[in-house]
Amino acid sequence: MNPLLSRLQAYPFERLRQLFEGVTPNPAYRPISLGIGEPRHATPRFIQDALADDLATGLAGYPPTAGSPELRAACAGWLRRRYGVHVDPATQVLPVLGSREALFALAQTVVDPTRPDATVTCPNPFYQIYEGATLLAGAQPHYVPVDAARNFAPRWDRVPPEVWARTQLAYVCSPGNPTGAVMPLDEWQRLFELSDRHGFVIASDECYSEIHFRDEPPLGGLEAAARLSRNDFRRLVMLTSLSKRSNVPGLRSGFVAGDAEILKAFLLYRTYHGSAMSPVVQAASIAAWGDEAHVEDNRRQYREKFAAVTPLLAEVMDVRLPDAGFYLWAGVPAAWNGSDTGFARELLAQYNVTVLPGSYLAREAGGVNPGQGRVRMALVADGAECVEAAERIVQFIRSNTPSTP
Secondary structure, three states: OOHHHHHOOOOHHHHHHHHOOOOOOOOOOOOEEOOOOOOOOOOOHHHHHHHHHOHHHHOOOOOOOOOOHHHHHHHHHHHHHHHOOOOOOOOOEEEEOOHHHHHHHHHHHHOOOOOOOOEEEEEOOOOOHHHHHHHHOOOEEEEEOEEHHHOOEEOHHHOOHHHHHHEEEEEEEOOOOOOOOOOOHHHHHHHHHHHHHHOOEEEEEOOOOOOEOOOOOOOOHHHHHHHOOOOOOOOEEEEEEHHHHHOOHHHOOEEEEEOHHHHHHHHHHHHHHOOOOOHHHHHHHHHHHOOOHHHHHHHHHHHHHHHHHHHHHHOOOEOOOOOEOOEEEEEOOHHHOOOHHHHHHHHHHHHOEEOEEHHHHOOOEOOEOOOOOEEEEEOOOOHHHHHHHHHHHHHHHHOOOOOOO
């Protein structure tokens, strides 16, 4: 067996399953899960129709790994409309099977494992794929400190120069998972300057970019580069997905765009990896990337849920409206002495609501786990169910003063 597999940690949801072993949820309440970030709004009918309409011919041949010219053009067109960014569909866009597998595979393409000091930087808290991809690529992760006062945004300026000197890849997540923080232009400029100085690649994970709560949509990595006159997108790739934007997590469709030389190497890797997208999925993806009306309606639904839920929880928890995404990153009350796991376990037992402990989404660095004492809540269910969950959490907190959290 690959010895690097032994370096992987259990995925957060496996740890959650273990945490809940032996817990009997209160049967007086129907179960409500805020634990998994799986979109649950209805998939738009026109996307389903595009998928079905291509079945007659779309399964008759092997698809090219690079995807069809029509799909690459649809992705490039969306980048132009959304960000004002112009890319070459033939060399700067590559369809992928959702952003998750691409985030993993990119590290296998970029990292040189023959260097004993190979390092990949990533936010902390973070999406665990960053860590797993790093370890299986033969590199060592470096967890970037965060600023709790700035919605747990990464502090790139606190990474030591010697770490940047050995960094080969930097994962950026904006809007962030689990915090919802969006990286501003001055932070992008700082990261670009570091990349120029040390030669590392930047991978910008932007899968939550279309669910936002401000008047101005989140800044994207390619957009930031263009504003700073870096129109060749050197050492920069962005990754996005239809899963959250269009409520099609089962479609497994997204794309990567940016530096043409990196994408050329990435295409070579993917050709051997067997990562070609089915033609029927491509047909549905073309339809999805070409329509914004369903995205606006999806965003409206999330805005209504967050407007209803956030004030309720703010009465009893340290929580605020994020910049973007569909998570609330909430601090547990002081009475729990920072035990996010104890909070989650007792909430399930007493009120049958599932939340994810924040410590499961972070790693201890400098003696501190920045996720400890917080929980992530995914407001993916319908509005009434999310409000009911919030009301139960409020009741739970007001009725509990734990003796041994």
